[in-house]
Amino acid sequence: MGVRGGELEHGGGELRFEADGLMVEACAPGQAAVEEAIRAADLVACCTTARTPLFDGSALAAHATVTAVGSHEPDAREVDDATVRRSTVVVEARAAALREAGDVIQPLRAGLLEADDLVGMADVVRGKAVADPARPRLFKSVGMAWEDLVVAGAAYEAVAGSGEREGDRDGGR
Numbered sequence: 001m002g003v004r005g006g007e008l009e010h011g012g013g014e015l016r017f018e019a020d021g022l023m024v025e026a027c028a029p030g031q032a033a034v035e036e037a038i039r040a041a042d043l044v045a046c047c048t049t050a051r052t053p054l055f056d057g058s059a060l061a062a063h064a065t066v067t068a069v070g071s072h073e074p075d076a077r078e079v080d081d082a083t084v085r086r087s088t089v090v091v092e093a094r095a096a097a098l099r100e101a102g103d104v105i106q107p108l109r110a111g112l113l114e115a116d117d118l119v120g121m122a123d124v125v126r127g128k129a130v131a132d133p134a135r136p137r138l139f140k141s142v143g144m145a146w147e148d149l150v151v152a153g154a155a156y157e158a159v160a161g162s163g164e165r166e167g168d169r170d171g172g173r
Contacts, residue, residue: 046078057083087138
């Protein structure tokens, strides 16, 4: 890992990085620091293969945004019912979320969420849907091929536009 312009601390299973007024803290589920970090967080990024929720969603601040991009099976989830119930839930595509996202499917089956409550990402991007600022926001991703294609295209354009070639990065070897 390379870190520039900031301090990296690692100890006790936690990772903390601070630079330019931005503080990033990684905590493993079950650690005492998790609830404190969740209460203070502006952004909570869940990028795991968790089978069960990682934190207590009742601790989320109303201004927080949660991205749950790891687990994508009907019987797996990274966020709990409290997170889903309290949040504006944004998904890439309603059909994909209802088929693959345990974070959505399980609360739906329990009657805590309705399919119509899901907000499509396209509606947010187009300004057709606006998240309630008094509620946390949850973006649940199941990973879609078009997203990978967009990122790959942007990366290619960035490298092609910089004039950098393969041999330039590795010293011509």
